[in-house]
Amino acid sequence: MRANKSMQWMFLAAALLALPSLAIAQQGEVHVGKVTGHSGAGKQLYYRFCWGCHGFRGDGNGENGPYLNILPRNFVAATFKCRSTPTGTLPTDEDLYNSLGRGFNNSNMPGWISLTKQQRADMVAFIKTFSPRWKSDKPGDPIAVPTEPALSLQSIQHGKELFTKLECWKCHGPEGRGDGPSASTLTDSNEQPIRPYNFAEGSRFKCGATNHDLYKIFMTGLDGTPMPSFADVIKPEDAWDLVHYLRTLQVTHKSPELTLWMSTKEGAEFVKAQKVGGTPTGSGIKQ
């Protein structure tokens, strides 16, 4: 009888001890698909791979920070460029996971696709421990991306009109070369100069390479940069037209949009005028 009572007390004590640890465990967890990331394991990975740029405290002040011309992300501020969520909101765990694997073009952030899914999920869990925002705010609801309509010349032409009407050219330049009249004045949230995306030289965007990614970029905006969200300005079908037109500005990157655009006289002349003798990256543009 006495033994049974002792056992009951021990179970009760064990349960009481386990509760807070369960809560702590859940707080440091993220879920990406079937993978559960743990901040404890992520911490070890962070101090192996990330601290050189992002710093020991996640504030972007790593020992290399001063030497990078796009400063490393400040995880304490919890402002993220690549999201599927509306502007101003926190990204989803999957957004962070995808950013880690993809890396950021034209910055020092490489893609970490060579790490396992578990490792990337663990790192996401740890990155989320740097900012109190993750405790006070919830990630936004991912925006709905409607099915891409069929590609047509009308769609490209309409996208071109929107490019002018929405004044995209002011930053990205009339030919999408990132040399618009406002380009030299732009700064990011770190007060650092930032250059608009140059469509003529790039094939990948900051947040992906597909039409779907491009759609999301201007419907969610790139928080922390001057690139705003156009979600309240244009309708989804207009956004797809803009996507189709922007693809034609990527004159070094083969795409159905570019092929269709070049079948017109206007398009062929535009693309021919854009092709110059090479790029500093050595990628070269065939004449």
Place this chain on the structure above:
Amino acid sequence: MFHWASASMKRRMPWLASLLVCGFLVLAFLLVDSRSASALPIPAGKVYAIPAFARKYGMPCSACHEAWPKLNNFGQLFKDNGYQMGNDRDAPIFQQPAYWPVSFRMTPHWHRVSVDRADIFNPATDSTTEGRLTTHGFDLSGMDILTAGTLAKNISFLLVPAAESDAVFGFEAANVRFSNLLKSSWLNIKVGKFELDNMISEKRIMTLSDFGGYQVYHFQPATEFSSDGSFTPFYTFGMGDNQIGAELSGHSKNDYTRYSAALLSSNDGSVGVPNGHGYDTYLTLSQAFEAGSLGLQRVGAFAYIGRAPTYLATSSLLADGFGQKSFYRAGFFGFWYLKKLDFMTMYTRGADNVFLGTGTPSFSPLPAGAQGPIWNAGFIETHLTVNPQFILVNRYELIRMSRQALPVTPGVFEPGVSVPSSDFGDIDALVFGYRYYPFMSSRVGFAIHNEFSTVRQRGGTWLLPGGSGKDLTNNSLFIGFDFIF
């Protein structure tokens, strides 16, 4: 084959001196500022010496290396991409004009080397006796000058002029690589002198002591030494040696799947085509797979099919090898991760043609009963990566002769005629130690390295003039300061 002790070794020294020096070095280790990286970030802008890639990309050594020089999968992918991160910041044009892609590595050290059952000549008595020779002292390693990087997008280079510890220079590696041909990571071509791909890398070995090298990569049966008693190898080949040739390689986007096929000159990486017109082939394939929180596991297979001449024709202008005979080394390897504990395993089967195995020119008759020698070899190397700054290393390696080239006559070794036992030449090797990186930065690398190694060869003393036929057992203690900047 392991390295033979130098002839300059002195008579057995008292242990007291070794102990005193060891004690002094241990004290030095303890006095090194060992605060952890998280507590001691290196102030930005205060460091000037910079390893080439860390300087270029601003990443700590631990990003690419499990513990340098051993690569992790991220570092392997970077290498397989032609030293490119793939974020459009790889081409030299993006670097500061002052950027120079050069690093230097060297390891001042103290070591104690002991060779068992050596023939010791004593000039005082004009007599030779068999015994143990031990020597110790401060020393230098060789020096590597590591230059590597991109010449343009998808064109990269590696150049490693390296000096032996006595400052004799050579080109350890020199190659140019064309990456992502046809915009595919599956098509890359490298030409020049390079390490064979996709195996446990000898160039990134975690052990540094005198007998701490991979025995399996350089083993050749004892019967391949010349039959004239000079005991010089008839031909030399080491899978761990950099070879000269061209390599086609490829990998998946995340580097989980890798392959390479190389066509190489049959001269073990020597310049000047000393053996002429022979070509070897090396093939390898590996696949990695995820095992949840345990980490990334990898298994692979490799095969080296080579040819070596059995005699040389020489002129004042050129030498060429003739009577070429074949050999092969083939096997499997695996990287097994259990979180912080990992194992590297390798099995190799080696075989040489009977002419190579007996050191017989192809125009000469073979010794009676001669056969092509065959052996099996393997090792298991264990790492416990406590954290990116501290790693424990252990390796056990064995080589077993499966078939001797010459008939066995128990207790009798007669070069070119017979061997004394069926296990003649078998090797057992054990090495253990640790590497401690007192600080971590993206500018320099520094490791305190402490290690002990021992190796035993069955009947090894037969290979010494007047040897008794007993096993040869050598060992080494190594305490070094491994730095790269």
